Each structure stands twice: as structure tokens, then as C-alpha cells.
Amino acid sequence: MNTRRTFATLEQLIRDTFRQAWASGISGMMLGVTAICVVLCLSVSVSSDVVLHRSDEPALFLPPPSPPAVAPSVVLVLGSSGLLQTLTLTTASQTAWCSLENKPDLARREGIETITGQMTLAFGAVSFPMARERGDSVRFLELLLSGGIAGSLGLLLALVWTAGFLPTFLEASAASVLLAKPVGRWQLLVGKYIGVLTFVGFQVVLFVVLTWLALGLRTNVWDMTYWWCIPLLLLQFAVLYSFSVLLAVATRSTVACVFGSLLFWLLSWGINYGSVMARGLEEPQPLPSFTVALTQAAYWISPKPIDAGLILFNALDAQQHFEKPGVFKLLESGNTFSPQLSLLSSLVIAGVLLALSAYELNAKDY
Amino acid sequence: MLTLAAEFTDVSKTYRAPLRPGRTVQALREVSFGIEPGEVFALLGPNRAGKTTLLKVLLGLCHPSSGRVSRLGRPLSEQSTLARVGYMHENQAFPGYLSATTLLEFYGDLAWIPASILKPRIAALLERLGLADRAREPIARFSKGMVQRLALAQALLAEPDLLVLDEPQEGLDLSGRLLLQEIIAQQRGAGKTVLVVSHALGEVAQVCDRLAVLVQGRLAYLGSLASLLRDPDTGGERPLTTALGPIYRS
Numbered sequence: 001m002n003t004r005r006t007f008a009t010l011e012q013l014i015r016d017t018f019r020q021a022w023a024s025g026i027s028g029m030m031l032g033v034t035a036i037c038v039v040l041c042l043s044v045s046v047s048s049d050v051v052l053h054r055s056d057e058p059a060l061f062l063p064p065p066s067p068p069a070v071a072p073s074v075v076l077v078l079g080s081s082g083l084l085q086t087l088t089l090t091t092a093s094q095t096a097w098c099s100l101e102n103k104p105d106l107a108r109r110e111g112i113e114t115i116t117g118q119m120t121l122a123f124g125a126v127s128f129p130m131a132r133e134r135g136d137s138v139r140f141l142e143l144l145l146s147g148g149i150a151g152s153l154g155l156l157l158a159l160v161w162t163a164g165f166l167p168t169f170l171e172a173s174a175a176s177v178l179l180a181k182p183v184g185r186w187q188l189l190v191g192k193y194i195g196v197l198t199f200v201g202f203q204v205v206l207f208v209v210l211t212w213l214a215l216g217l218r219t220n221v222w223d224m225t226y227w228w229c230i231p232l233l234l235l236q237f238a239v240l241y242s243f244s245v246l247l248a249v250a251t252r253s254t255v256a257c258v259f260g261s262l263l264f265w266l267l268s269w270g271i272n273y274g275s276v277m278a279r280g281l282e283e284p285q286p287l288p289s290f291t292v293a294l295t296q297a298a299y300w301i302s303p304k305p306i307d308a309g310l311i312l313f314n315a316l317d318a319q320q321h322f323e324k325p326g327v328f329k330l331l332e333s334g335n336t337f338s339p340q341l342s343l344l345s346s347l348v349i350a351g352v353l354l355a356l357s358a359y360e361l362n363a364k365d366y
Numbered sequence: 367m368l369t370l371a372a373e374f375t376d377v378s379k380t381y382r383a384p385l386r387p388g389r390t391v392q393a394l395r396e397v398s399f400g401i402e403p404g405e406v407f408a409l410l411g412p413n414r415a416g417k418t419t420l421l422k423v424l425l426g427l428c429h430p431s432s433g434r435v436s437r438l439g440r441p442l443s444e445q446s447t448l449a450r451v452g453y454m455h456e457n458q459a460f461p462g463y464l465s466a467t468t469l470l471e472f473y474g475d476l477a478w479i480p481a482s483i484l485k486p487r488i489a490a491l492l493e494r495l496g497l498a499d500r501a502r503e504p505i506a507r508f509s510k511g512m513v514q515r516l517a518l519a520q521a522l523l524a525e526p527d528l529l530v531l532d533e534p535q536e537g538l539d540l541s542g543r544l545l546l547q548e549i550i551a552q553q554r555g556a557g558k559t560v561l562v563v564s565h566a567l568g569e570v571a572q573v574c575d576r577l578a579v580l581v582q583g584r585l586a587y588l589g590s591l592a593s594l595l596r597d598p599d600t601g602g603e604r605p606l607t608t609a610l611g612p613i614y615r616s
Contacts, residue, residue, distance in 0.1 A: 005478055012475045016461075023463030173459035177520065180425040181476040182448040365381070366427040 009183050010191045017165065017195030018202075026161040030203045033154065034210060037145060041214035043123045044141065046134045136321045138221040143318055145211050146229035147309060150204065155233065158200050159240055159265065163257035165196055166248035176366050186358035193245055193354060200241075201234050228315035232308060239303040239346045240265055242353035249357045249364070268303040275299035276306060276331045300345055306331060307342040314339070369439035370400040371528050371559035372424055377433035379419055379583075393419040395583040396433070401576075403527070406550055406560045408570040411580035412614050417563045418456065420580065421532055424561075425453055438528060449478050452526035456533040456563075458517040462506030466497050466516050469505060470523055477524045484523075491519040495545070510537035518546065529553055529560045535569055547573055571606050579613050586613045 021027040119137045120127040128137075169175065169192055179185060208230050216222045240261060247253075247260040278295040310328045313319065324332075331337050377397045383389035393416045401407045409417045422428035423435055426442050438447045460469055467488055474484040492498045495515040505513065514537045521529060531550075535543055550573045553560050564570045570577070571591055579587035587594060597604040 008475050012472050016464075016472060019463055019468075020461065023461075168461075171459065173455065173457050174461070176422075176425075176427055176455045177453055177458065177473070177517075178476065179427055180448055180451065180453040181473070182445050182478060183476050184445065363429070365429060366422060 006187065009187060010194060013188070013191035014195040014198050017192065017199050020165060020168075021162075021199050024164070027199075027203075029161065030158070031206070033149075033157070034203070034207045037149060037207065038210045038214045040121065041141070041145075041211045042218060043121055044215060044218045045120050045124065046137060046219050047118050047120075134219055135221050135223070138215055138219050138223065139316070139318065139321050141215060142212075142223065142226045143313075143316060143322070146208070146226065146233070146316065147312055150207055150229065150233055151236070151309070151312060154204075154207070155237055155240070156262070156265065158203070158237055159244065159261045160258050162196050162200065162241065163244050163248075163261055164254040166192060166245055167252050167254045167257055170248060170252050170361075172252075172366055179366055185361045189245065189249070189358050189361050190354065193241070196241060197234065197238055200237050201230075204230055204233050204237075225315065225317050229312055232312050232315060235343065235346060236303070236305065236308045239350045240268075242350040242357070246353050246357045246360070249361045264303075265305070269305050271295075271298045271302045272304045272306040273327065276327055279330065279334065279336070301349065303346055303349060304342050307337070307339070308346075310337070311339045311342065368402065370436065371403045371405075371438060372561065373400040373434075373436045374398055374420070374423075375434040377420070377423060377435055378431050379416070379423060379428065380431045393583050394423070394430070397580070397583070397585050398433075399578055399585060399588050401559060401561060403559050404554065404557045405575040406554050406562065406573050408574035408577040409561065409563045409580065410565070410570065410577055410610070411586075413565075414582075415580040416583040417580055418532055419583075421530055421561070421563055425451065425530065449524060450527040452521035452524055452529045454517045454521040454529075454531045454534055456536060458513060460505045460513060460516065462504060464505055465502050466492060466505065466508075466519075467501045469516065470520060473520050474523050479524055487523065487525075488519075491522060495519050496541075511539055511542055514538050515542060515545075518549070522549070527558055529558060531560065531562045531564075533564055534562065535564060543569060568606065579610065581614055581616060586616055
């Protein structure tokens with residue numbers, strides 16, 4: 001089969017997946033979720049914010065990672081207020097900040113301009129005092145959208161909603177005629193897999209680009225790092241969906257695919273979390289070498305949602321604005337974490353699961 | 367040497383019995399015969415005789431446990447020969463969200479039919495099979511008979527050298543059955559091979575040149591319809607059901 005025919009087959013399978021998604025209402029539901037998030041982003045408004053640092057300075061205002069990282073003007077102002085006299089620089093700046101944040105009048109008397117800005121959501125129905133400058137608030141929303149909505153809820157919904165695509169496609173009464181065409185079974189399987197990935201990828205791109213545009217239009221913050229979540233989310237989905245493919249080939253049951261994928265996702269979380277915790281326990285109370293080897297082996301042969309979360313956190317440059325969650329810190333401790341290896345091993349897992357599925361489908365009698 | 371449209375040599379197929387570990391079901395037992403090009407060949411037999419399994423083996427849907435099978439003179443592993451084969455499944459389920467036209471475009475692309483030929487051929491086939499007025503409608507709204515007509519259109523799409531029909535009369539009304547017979551005769555006229563599996567003996571008898579009867583996975587009869595119908599005692603013609611009775615009981 002030549003390359004042109006392969007691409008023609010692939011194109012047909014991708015188009016078929018889009019039609020299937022549209023007909024089953026999945027496309028509509030995903031677009032609905034995106035529309036809600038876009039409206040939410042369009043409802044955002046920011047007022048009276050203050051630029052706390054120059055563009056060439058680190059975004060972190062308080063607390064500083066090291067004294068030179070603090071904007072010099074801020075340290076000067078705090079110092080002259082008399083509030084830092086009895087405390088060290090690092091802790092003092094935190095304490096001073098906390099004291100002044102709640103007493104803007106006192107701060108103003110001391111010559112410190114406190115932030116009085118507000119971010120409102122739902123067209124002003126809900127408002128939050130802004131902790132820092134508008135870029136931070138937008139970044140917070142982007143983290144919430146990419147990690148919380150798209151990365152967790154969206155990923156799960158995409159897995160559940162697309163779980164029925166392959167079992168329907170492989171059902172004996174539907175697949176027999178397909179399999180009697182001059183196209184390899186593995187090509188049909190991989191074509192359908194790529195079709196689903198293309199569909200989900202399209203939805204992710206739509207979600208990210210539209211929410212990015214909406215936030216940008218409302219806040220004038222155009223942060224391109226948010227776009228990193230497109231390949232990262234798609235990779236996570238690709239790994240989890242490859243297991244769904246294996247289940248679909250083995251059982252041809254939508255129910256098995258839905259529950260199996262969810263179980264696999266939970267198991268992956270458990271294994272990833274367990275391996276991180278095991279790493280954390282190594283220092284004070286070393287685990288038996290067998291347990292360590294087992295958790296490490298399990299870690300390498302399963303998807304890594306926590307790793308993916310950390311990679312997303314780092315890709316979005318979120319450590320500049322937010323405290324890194326404990327599990328991420330633990331994962332990075334000891335400098336053994338390699339994002340490249342983590343991503344590569346996830347890709348290998350997807351490849352192995354797909355190869356197993358193709359082998360199983362090839363051996364199957366219809 | 368004549369290249370057979372299909373050839374089975376000592377083909378056996380054993381399935382693992384579902385939900386019964388260790389138990390097996392022998393669907394085919396050393397079946398050997400050939401189908402010549404240009405003939406209409408019928409495969410008959412009672413339920414669970416192995417007819418559909420044999421078709422599936424020929425189409426590569428099912429792997430034989432032993433024996434050799436060739437399709438259009440080439441081994442089964444040569445998948446490219448499937449581009450010259452049309453297959454109508456006994457109980458076809460098409461995606462309900464597709465229209466008849468989109469469905470045929472989809473299958474046509476998979477069967478390597480060039481786009482320039484495909485579109486006019488689809489229109490002609492839908493016209494021939496009486497589906498032209500419903501060509502853009504979702505298949506979900508089709509009746510069983512219409513789905514069967516569409517399945518037949520799909521099987522004919524590649525203008526196949528070997529047309530394999532599994533219970534094609536199922537769900538067809540009288541006009542549909544007549545149309546089917548007409549199409550089979552037309553295929554024969556064009557020098558194409560047709561392999562029909564059916565339990566509607568009378569209708570198959572009217573169109574077939576030769577037939578094979580499978581009973582419990584074994585080839586129980588192979589020959590022409592005329593010799594099957596010839597009464598060995600009187601030399602006269604006997605009804606098909608009477609002729610098949612002793613074979614089915616064998």
C-alpha cells in the first residue's frame with residue numbers, strides 16, 4: 001500500500017471520527033464546555049491594578065527567593081516604614097506585607113502604595129481582591145483552566161466520551177466489511193486512534209486559543225506560555241486513550257472501555273503518587289530495596305499524571321507566581337526527575353499499548 | 367492453467383468455545399474445493415454448518431487452523447486482492463450518522479477506487495438499487511430492506527471480480543429479491559464470480575451454476591444443481607428439499 005493510499009485512508013478515518021463525534025453529541029458537549037469557559041473568560045475584568053515590577057525583573061514580588069530578587073524600590077519603602085527593624089529581611093517582608101495588606105490606610109501613611117485592584121468574574125457578580133498584578137491573576141485563571149478544567153475534568157470527560165468510538169467501530173457487524181477491504185487491520189486501528197487524537201486535539205486547541213483570546217481581550221495580558229498546555233494535554237490523553245484502544249480490541253465493549261480507562265487513570269495516579277512518596281521516604285526511613293524497585297518499575301511502565309502536572313506547572317512558568325505543591329517539590333527533590341524522560345516513557349507506553357492492540361486485532365477472528 | 371477465483375485445500379477451523387475454557391468447536395473439517403472464475407457458486411447447509419466461517423476465511427476475517435486458501439489465485443496474505451472482492455455481510459450494521467453517499471465514499475476510498483470514478487459510480491449504483499432519492503439521508507432512518515440494498519451497493523462498488531454474498535435476500539422485499547437475481551445474472555454475464563451463501567434454497571437454485579453443501583463443517587456435496595436434483599432411483603428430477611434431506615442428515 002503506497003503512501004498516498006495510506007494518507008487517503010487516514011483522512012477518511014479522521015473525517016469519520018469527526019462525523020461520529022458530531023452525531024453522538026460529543027462534539028457539541030465539548031464545544032459547550034469550551035463556550036462556558038470562554039464566556040467565563042470574557043466576563044473577567046481587572047481594575048486598579050499596579051505594575052509591581054519592570055519587565056526585566058522577576059515577577060515575584062513578595063516573598064523573595066533571595067534578597068536581590070526583590071524589587072529594590074519596594075525594599076527601600078518597606079525599610080523606611082520602620083516595620084523591618086526587628087526582623088530579618090525575608091520574614092520581615094512577608095510579615096510586613098501581611099500587616100499592610102489588611103491596613104491600606106496605615107500603609108499609605110507609611111508611604112507604601114498597596115494594591116487595591118480587583119478582579120471580577122461573571123460580569124462583576126463575583127469579585128476578588130488582586131493579590132498581585134493582573135498578569136498573576138490571569139496566570140492563576142490559566143492554571144485553573146489548563147490544569148483544573150482541561151487537564152483533569154476535561155481529560156476525564158474526553159476519555160469517557162470517546163471510549164465508545166472504537167468498540168462501535170470494531171463491532172463484528174460493522175467491522176467485517178471494513179476488514180474485508182485492502183487495508184491492514186493495524187492501519188485501520190492506528191487510523192482511528194489518530195482520528196480520535198485529532199478530534200480531541202482540535203477541541204483542546206479550540207479551548208486554549210479561545211480562552212487565551214478571551215482573557216487577552218479582557219485583560220490585555222497575552223501570555224503565550226499558556227499554549228504549552230496543548231501538546232501536554234494531548235500527550236496525556238494519547239497515553240490514556242491507548243489503553244482504551246487495547247480494551248476496545250479485547251472486549252469490543254463500550255462499558256469496559258469507559259470503566260477500564262477510568263480505572264487505569266486512577267491506577268496511574270496511585271502509582272505515580274506512590275513512587276513520589278517512596279522517593280520522599282528514602283531519606284529518613286529507607287524503604288526495602290525490593291519495594292523501591294517495584295515502585296520504580298511501576299512508575300516507568302505506567303502513565304504519569306503527576307509528572308505531567310509538574311511539567312505543565314513548569315511550562316506555564318507558574319513557580320514565578322505560586323507556591324509549588326508539595327508533591328511537585330518532592331518529585332523534583334534529589335534532582336532525579338527528568339521531564340524529557342518522563343514524556344518519552346509515556347510516549348513509549350502509548351506505542352507499546354497500541355502495538356499490543358494491533359497484534360490482538362490481527363489475531364482476532366471476526 | 368485456470369486461476370481459480372477461490373480455492374480451499376484441507377481447510378479446518380477450530381474455535382475456542384466462548385465461556386467454556388478448554389472446550390473447542392470445530393467449525394470446518396478439511397474442506398477442499400475450488401470456485402471457477404465466472405461461475406455463480408452457492409454454499410448451502412443447515413444452521414451452524416460452517417458456511418459463514420468459510421466465507422470469513424476466504425475474506426481474511428477469520429484465520430484457518432490448518433489448510434491452504436487462495437483468493438483470486440493469490441495467497442490470503444496478499445491483501446491487495448481484496449480490492450477486487452466485494453462482500454455483503456449477512457447482518458450489516460452501518461454507522462447511522464452517515465448518509466448513503468458518504469458511506470459509499472468512505473468504503474470506496476478504502477477500496478482504492480479513484481475519486482474521479484467513485485462519484486459517478488456511487489450515483490449510478492444508488493439509482494440502480496432504488497436509493498437515489500434517499501442518498502443524502504442518514505442511514506439511521508433506513509429500513510432493513512434499504513440497508514440491505516445499501517450493503518449490496520457497497521459490495522458492488524469496486525466492480526469486483528469476486529462478489530461474496532452472505533444471506534443477501536435477508537430483509538429484501540420481492541422487488542429487492544428480483545433485483546438481486548438480476549444483479550447476480552449480470553455479474554455472471556460480465557464474467558465475474560459470485561459466491562452466495564443462503565438458506566433460501568429455491569432462490570439460490572435459480573441462479574447458481576454449482577453448489578457445495580456443508581454439514582457440520584464437512585463438505586457433504588459438491589457439484590452442479592442438475593446432478594443434485596437428479597433422482598438416482600428414477601433418473602427424473604426431484605425437489606431441492608428432497609435432494610438435500612439425505613445430505614443434511616448424513
